[in-house]
Amino acid sequence: MAAVFPAPDHDHDRCAADALAHAEAVCVKRGERLTAMRRHVLEVLSSSHKPLGAYEIIDLVAARGARPAPITIYRALDFLTSQGLVHRIESRNAFLACINNHASGAPVVFLICEHCGAVGEAASGAVADSLNAAAKSAGFTPKSPVIEISGVCAHCREA
Amino acid sequence: MAAVFPAPDHDHDRCAADALAHAEAVCVKRGERLTAMRRHVLEVLSSSHKPLGAYEIIDLVAARGARPAPITIYRALDFLTSQGLVHRIESRNAFLACINNHASGAPVVFLICEHCGAVGEAASGAVADSLNAAAKSAGFTPKSPVIEISGVCAHCREA
DNA sequence: ACAGCATTGCTGCGCCGCAACATAAAGGTC
DNA sequence: GACCTTTATGTTGCGGCGCAGCAATGCTGT
Numbered sequence: 001m002a003a004v005f006p007a008p009d010h011d012h013d014r015c016a017a018d019a020l021a022h023a024e025a026v027c028v029k030r031g032e033r034l035t036a037m038r039r040h041v042l043e044v045l046s047s048s049h050k051p052l053g054a055y056e057i058i059d060l061v062a063a064r065g066a067r068p069a070p071i072t073i074y075r076a077l078d079f080l081t082s083q084g085l086v087h088r089i090e091s092r093n094a095f096l097a098c099i100n101n102h103a104s105g106a107p108v109v110f111l112i113c114e115h116c117g118a119v120g121e122a123a124s125g126a127v128a129d130s131l132n133a134a135a136k137s138a139g140f141t142p143k144s145p146v147i148e149i150s151g152v153c154a155h156c157r158e159a
Numbered sequence: 160m161a162a163v164f165p166a167p168d169h170d171h172d173r174c175a176a177d178a179l180a181h182a183e184a185v186c187v188k189r190g191e192r193l194t195a196m197r198r199h200v201l202e203v204l205s206s207s208h209k210p211l212g213a214y215e216i217i218d219l220v221a222a223r224g225a226r227p228a229p230i231t232i233y234r235a236l237d238f239l240t241s242q243g244l245v246h247r248i249e250s251r252n253a254f255l256a257c258i259n260n261h262a263s264g265a266p267v268v269f270l271i272c273e274h275c276g277a278v279g280e281a282a283s284g285a286v287a288d289s290l291n292a293a294a295k296s297a298g299f300t301p302k303s304p305v306i307e308i309s310g311v312c313a314h315c316r317e318a
Numbered sequence: 319a320c321a322g323c324a325t326t327g328c329t330g331c332g333c334c335g336c337a338a339c340a341t342a343a344a345g346g347t348c
Numbered sequence: 349g350a351c352c353t354t355t356a357t358g359t360t361g362c363g364g365c366g367c368a369g370c371a372a373t374g375c376t377g378t
Binding site for chain 1: 164249250268270272273279281283285286288289290292293294296297298299300301302303304305306307308309310311312313316
């Protein structure tokens with residue numbers, strides 16, 4: 001599995017550029033429109049490896065021009081999440097740009113550092129298999145698993 | 160593992176009585192106080208196998224007497240969750256009485272039926288193992304895993 | 319009885335999330 | 349280009365969620 005916990009001092013701008021390029025390609029392929037507002041929201045999220053609340057996003061988008069209403073941000077977020085470009089962190093009421101090109105549909109494990117707030121994405125076939133087995137033995141037909149784990153990341157553990 | 164998806168027509172009062180007895184025993188053993196307010200909240204939650212929002216709980220508690228303020232309910236919920244008697248369903252902003260006597264600390268998998276709203280609790284050592292392995296390979300020290308799966312329960316699937 | 323602690327009540331507030339409607343922009347058709 | 353359809357954005361408004369800060373009350377042990 002690919003564990004993604006980027007170093008605290010890496011180049012965020014580079015991340016954002018990569019994420020935007022990827023988003024562009026995805027939207028072109030699917031015939032979806034990556035509008036200015038959607039791009040702004042994705043840029044803001046990609047420039048941070050911490051999950052951002054909708055109202056934090058509003059503030060950051062407002063720093064570059066007009067202040068969008070909450071609903072505008074939520075609609076952009078709905079689009080981005082539906083395209084798999086952004087994840088929602090349920091336990092934080094916050095959103096996070098998806099960095100991995102993990103296979104769509106595969107369950108993602110979010111590793112949330114309680115100290116620095118960074119969130120890593122992990123994907124594990126073993127987790128998926130054990131979850132499906134557990135659900136099946138309960139007669140349950142699973143759709144979308146949400147897995148969020150609080151803890152301490154490697155960088156903070158050293159400090 | 161013990162999958163718990165009670166039949167839709169089972170005896171809720173019985174569940175509630177069992178849950179209350181268990182809570183009483185737990186609190187006596189730990190020297191904690193199961194006050195009237197905390198008991199009321201737990202009764203309300205135990206009488207439903209669907210997760211309830213804080214404001215739904217307020218309404219249900221108010222039906223038996225004075226209407227508590229939101230903060231009062233949240234404090235009771237904080238207590239009950241800290242004692243492992245109630246779980247919080249992050250993806251729903253709602254709370255659920257814990258039915259299983261599952262080992263404290265063990266990760267619980269919530270199976271949330273999109274059709275009837277019922278929530279089953281499952282506990283699986285395999286899931287725990289695979290999650291710990293995934294976290295460890297990312298250099299992550301896990302604390303409290305949150306696992307919530309949407310889908311369709313066995314009862315609704317038949318219908 | 320008294321001091322110390324836990325619990326509850328009260329006031330107030332900020333964030334989250336979206337419905338309903340109106341407006342503007344992009345794309346397709348003739 | 350003129351027109352229409354579809355999609356996205358702006359505006360207004362509202363309700364639920366969650367808790368801080370302080371005051372009052374109740375319980376516990378000596």
